[in-house]
Amino acid sequence: MAGQSYRDLNVWKEAMDLVVACYRVTDVFPKKEMYGLGSQLQRAVVSVPSNIAEGQGRQYSKEFLQYIAVAYGSLAEAETHIQIARRLNYIDETTETHLLEKTGRIGRMLNGLRKSIQEKMKSG
Numbered sequence: 001m002a003g004q005s006y007r008d009l010n011v012w013k014e015a016m017d018l019v020v021a022c023y024r025v026t027d028v029f030p031k032k033e034m035y036g037l038g039s040q041l042q043r044a045v046v047s048v049p050s051n052i053a054e055g056q057g058r059q060y061s062k063e064f065l066q067y068i069a070v071a072y073g074s075l076a077e078a079e080t081h082i083q084i085a086r087r088l089n090y091i092d093e094t095t096e097t098h099l100l101e102k103t104g105r106i107g108r109m110l111n112g113l114r115k116s117i118q119e120k121m122k123s124g
Helices: 010-026 037-056 061-087 093-123
Strands: none
Touching: 010 037, 010 061, 010 093, 037 061, 061 093
């Protein structure tokens, strides 16, 4: 990962797209949720690309792996918030499916990045 910017990582780009999509979705949440579920979803999704970026900026691969794990946890939290929003009828089924497809893709990408780093650690 040396010499590569976090902005070059496809998983970071996908996570940034998820942030934008979730912010747009929370714009239509009831006003009573401005500091509730909407805010929690926004914080969770912002945490994903933020932790990828911070981890990539660390000096050691082991630290990067820790940040990837945190990003993955935030992704699971975001998925839960999305499902809650659907159960409360704040979003429709199509929106839920679209967002969960995005989170699934990002999760697979995070797993791939984790495996790649682990392989480099074994060989290096």
